Amino acid sequence: MEVYWDVLVLENFVINFLILLVTAKLSRLRVSTLRLLAGAIIGALYVGFIIIQPDLKVYYTAIAKILLSMFIVAVTFSPRKVLQFIRTLAIFYISTFIFAGAAFAFLFFSHQGGFVRNGIVCVFGQSQWSMLVFSLITVGIIVKIFLEVIQSRLTKENLLVPVKISFDNRAIDLSALIDTGNSLRDPLTNIPVMVVEFKALKELLPQEIKSIFDCAQEEDLNYVTTIISKSKWFSRFRLIPFCSLGKENGMLIGFKPDFIEIGGEDDKRGIKNVIVGIYNRSLSRNEKYKALLGPELVA
Incomplete structure (x- = not known):
């Protein structure tokens, strides 16, 4: 099996960008496209680095990934206060889990091969972009329903x-x-x-x-x-x-x-x-x- 590192980096860049975009929507934070791109690039560079340096096991640890996600959130959203940072980080993880669930659902229903290992998402065959489109549509539906439910529970006092x-x-x-x-x-x-x-x-x-x-x-x-x-x-x-x-x-x-x-x-x-x-x-x-x-x- 051949895995092309440039394709993996591109896939993870797109996924990171979409996760950050969903995070911005759920957290109701205004963020420029340039910052979203910067955060996605940081995540993609991490993937490229661990592909090039697979022997550096320290970068596979949970602590390293938590620090990476904190850095991505800080660069992308630049929260001014600790509570806002923690809230945004939590929403970032929720968005990540939603995308991961959508990706695994695609693999399950389409009978395609793939894996998620050490923070790298990989889909075999010709279905990489189909997986992204499916995940994006699924996440869009989930986020829309979630926001509508939350909004329907708001009263004028909350608004x-x-x-x-x-x-x-x-x-x-x-x-x-x-x-x-x-x-x-x-x-x-x-x-x-x-x-x-x-x-x-x-x-x-x-x-x-x-x-x-x-x-x-x-x-x-x-x-x-x-x-x-x-x-x-x-x-x-x-x-x-x-x-x-x-x-x-x-x-x-x-x-x-x-x-x-x-x-x-x-x-x-x-x-x-x-x-x-x-x-x-x-x-x-x-x-x-x-x-x-x-x-x-x-x-």
């Missing part, structure tokens, strides 16, 4: 998250509702839009922008464009069309904040690529939240 909005070196804190129906995007940059009540934002906004809402002139497009064009913050403001919030063909005034932070102290993370849309009405009857967040901002 409330603290948010900090910073603009012009000032900041406000408020509570936001994760709204699965909020898919607003800035038409120019395709950046997601969070919707926030004007009253909650009032202390952040320049006086000329506040005057638009104080006079309830936000629907007068000519007036709005005239005011915004004269503002020193002209480049930070946007006009965002929407068809929700009880109005069709509406227009929101939005602005690009310095950044926003989502989450509590244990899982707080900053986001810069977001637009804040200003809504001149109440979003909640009981005043429990002042903003609406799209699910992708917390994914």
Whole structure:
């Protein structure tokens, strides 16, 4: 039997990438494709190294593999706190077990040969990529069902998250509702839009922008464009069309904040690529939240 090391490295690179991608989805962490690739490359290099140096038994030990997985998680997700790191590492192992189960299921039902040894996944014959596709579909179904079950058990209280909005070196804190129906995007940059009540934002906004809402002139497009064009913050403001919030063909005034932070102290993370849309009405009857967040901002 001939085993080609470059094929094994490529197979394990793809599997590592998919495992890290599933980990990111399950942990709801935003991570760049570059970091996912870096983590997958580290795992693939480990496979290549132990193929080239099979006599170094220390790299086959459980401790070595745990340290490797910790390094991969640290490089890929860069968790800031110990609890977040442990949580992400646990989800990484769960994702790994899901993929391993899907791979063994493929081998069992397809009657193909293969093995997993010392951290290396190998499938004999012409079925390597079929195994990957089968595993990906299986994992996708499992993850989708898992997320739907979790989401179905959430109440509105669970969907409330603290948010900090910073603009012009000032900041406000408020509570936001994760709204699965909020898919607003800035038409120019395709950046997601969070919707926030004007009253909650009032202390952040320049006086000329506040005057638009104080006079309830936000629907007068000519007036709005005239005011915004004269503002020193002209480049930070946007006009965002929407068809929700009880109005069709509406227009929101939005602005690009310095950044926003989502989450509590244990899982707080900053986001810069977001637009804040200003809504001149109440979003909640009981005043429990002042903003609406799209699910992708917390994914």
